[in-house]
Amino acid sequence: MPTPTTPLITPHLWYTEDLFAAIDFYTAIFPDSSVSYRETLGPDIRTAEFTLGGQRIIAVEAARADFGFTDVFSFMVHCADQDEVDRYWDRLLADGGSPQQCGWLIDRFGLRWQVVPDRLFELQHDPDPKRSAAAMGAMMQMVKLDIAELESAADAAK
CATH class of the missing domain: 3.10.180.10 (2,3-Dihydroxybiphenyl 1,2-Dioxygenase, domain 1)
Incomplete structure (x- = not known):
């Protein structure tokens, strides 16, 4: 207990x-x-x-x-900004990790991680469904997530 x-x-x-x-x-x-x-x-x-x-x-x-470990379990790392995304991404990939699609990676021990900027969640919940869909579409094309590219995709959908 x-x-x-x-x-x-x-x-x-x-x-x-x-x-x-x-x-x-x-x-x-x-x-x-x-x-x-x-x-x-x-x-x-x-x-x-x-x-x-x-x-x-x-x-x-x-x-x-x-x-x-398999893809059915991962840890998500919430990042405040692009510097955090870059830092955690690079450190978790160190010494033999493998980058994956949509902000996922596999570290050298085989554990799966998602390195995600908080800005992605904000864009996902944008009241304009076109902006939200555009940000999600951009995310689906990325390996490491890039906040500027996510925002640019959302802004282009206006």
Whole structure:
């Protein structure tokens, strides 16, 4: 049962390798991040609890060929401006990540991320449906999201 300081829902990630390296990678990228504990339970099992950007996460590493991250789960990184988009995008792709369509990427550990400027959500909810549709159409053509291009597409739809 959660306590007042424990959230009701906590993401749990299963790594098949490199759990501790992944935690070090992520906590170096995001502010308000820390490692609560990391433990080796045997030659092939590790577990950890850590916080990323204030979000508590539990993780385990145990080799299982049939387990791994897929597109059905990702973390979304909300960015205030283009500098944040660029910074998080570049850092999450470091050392072997793979860029994907529409602001998604796969980091070197196989975890999926969406790096999204808050401005996209504002444009999505624009009262003018033409502006909203134009911004979404532009986003669908991008890999890394570009706020100026999103705004330009919305403005051109007037």
